[in-house]
Amino acid sequence: MDTAHCIFCRLSADPNFKTLFRDEDVVAFADLNPQAPVHFLVVPRRHVETIAELGDDHLLGLIFATAHSVAREQGIAESGYRLVFNQGSNGGQTVYHVHLHVLGGRQMTWPPG
Ligand code: 5GP
C-alpha cells in the first residue's frame, strides 16, 4: 500500500479533516464506526503499516502521550479507557497504517472478542 492510496495518510494530510489533535508527528480523530461512547484513533503522520514495523521508534511515545492527553480532554481519563493496537490479520487489523484505538465511556469487558 503506497501513501497515495492509504486512507489514514489522506485524512491526516487533509487540512479540512476534523481532528481532535494534530501536530507535525501525529493526529487523533474520532473513529468512523465507534465501539464505545468515546472511540478515537491516534495515528502517526508518517506511513508505517504495522506496530511491529514501528519497533521502538520515538513515534510510539508520542502516540501514547497523545492518547492520554486527548483522553483527558474527552473526559475519560478518570473513569479509564482501553488502548488497543490490532496487529495483522488475526489481530483484526483492517487499515495498514499504524493506529492506536482509544476506547472509553463504558465498562470494557475481558476477554476481548
Ligand atoms: P483496525 O481494524 O485496522 O484496527 O481499525 C481500523 C479502524 O479505522 C476501524 O475502527 C474503522 O472504523 C476506522 N476507520 C476506517 N476508515 C475510516 C475513515 O475513513 N475515517 C475514520 N474516522 N475512521 C475510519
Ligand code: ZN
Ligand atoms: Zn498511510
